[in-house]
Amino acid sequence: MPNFKSHFEFDNQQRGGILLLCSLIVGLFCFLLFYSPQPALLLDICSPQIVKQQAYVDSLRQEALEKKKPKRYPFNPNFISDYKAYTLGLTPLEFDRLSRFRSTNKWIHSTADFKKVTKVSDSLMVIIGPLFKFPDWVVKSRAAKAQKSLSVALSYSDKIDLNVATKTQLQQVKGIGPALSARIISYRDKLGGFSIDKQLQNVWGLSEQVVANVLAGFTVKTPNQIKQIAVNTASVSDIATIPGISFDFAKEIWEFRILRQKIGSLSELQKIEGMTASKYALIELYLHIK
Numbered sequence: 001m002p003n004f005k006s007h008f009e010f011d012n013q014q015r016g017g018i019l020l021l022c023s024l025i026v027g028l029f030c031f032l033l034f035y036s037p038q039p040a041l042l043l044d045i046c047s048p049q050i051v052k053q054q055a056y057v058d059s060l061r062q063e064a065l066e067k068k069k070p071k072r073y074p075f076n077p078n079f080i081s082d083y084k085a086y087t088l089g090l091t092p093l094e095f096d097r098l099s100r101f102r103s104t105n106k107w108i109h110s111t112a113d114f115k116k117v118t119k120v121s122d123s124l125m126v127i128i129g130p131l132f133k134f135p136d137w138v139v140k141s142r143a144a145k146a147q148k149s150l151s152v153a154l155s156y157s158d159k160i161d162l163n164v165a166t167k168t169q170l171q172q173v174k175g176i177g178p179a180l181s182a183r184i185i186s187y188r189d190k191l192g193g194f195s196i197d198k199q200l201q202n203v204w205g206l207s208e209q210v211v212a213n214v215l216a217g218f219t220v221k222t223p224n225q226i227k228q229i230a231v232n233t234a235s236v237s238d239i240a241t242i243p244g245i246s247f248d249f250a251k252e253i254w255e256f257r258i259l260r261q262k263i264g265s266l267s268e269l270q271k272i273e274g275m276t277a278s279k280y281a282l283i284e285l286y287l288h289i290k
Helices: 012-034 048-068 082-088 092-103 111-118 122-131 136-151 178-191 197-202 208-217 236-240 247-260 266-271 277-286
Strands: none
Touching: 082 092, 092 111, 111 122, 178 197, 197 208, 197 277, 236 247, 247 266, 266 277
């Protein structure tokens, strides 16, 4: 028989190679067993650009969800059904109160009437109150009563603080609409709050009669404290910080003082050309003699 060399017979060099290969295999298995590589972040989700983009995507998602919500339309609360009351969030007891009130042939004319009759919570009124829609004659009658009540001057204690008055309250005054009420509040915010009633005269677009109508029902109860400026040492820039006084007019006041070297009384400023009564009222409020 032919003498075949066994495949398992190796010389020293071959045995050394096999041992090295086995060592490498065992070492590789141990490395894979104990090593957990950290995944490399290809995108930094904390960067300002990503955060801004995510906020934009979230706003689009929220807008889409809002569009999917069922729309609520204005309605007259005098004619709601029991199902409508259920969808609005009224309890059966609250709806029963409304039904008993309507059965006596009485009508709801305002959100205050609805709350008084049904005794619903304030939180629910905040949601459903803006949806109430009353006939035009009811709205006009209510506005006429409000204007009539403000046409007669009230006592100081009954007047509303002009520094906390809302647009809705101001619009109850005869001659005040959405534009003028917004202008009054904008000027008040610019001042940081009215200091005296006369400052209302500086609101652009208000006639003397409208100002009188406003002050019949409103007055300054929490005046804004003003830090007065010494007219004899003030610069043009100092005087120009007075609301309603332009830089050019402030320069005229400054030049008037320089020509006289010193002003002894604020009333002297009335001699300046273009000095109106309303401007002088501001001068008296913001300037003083030192």
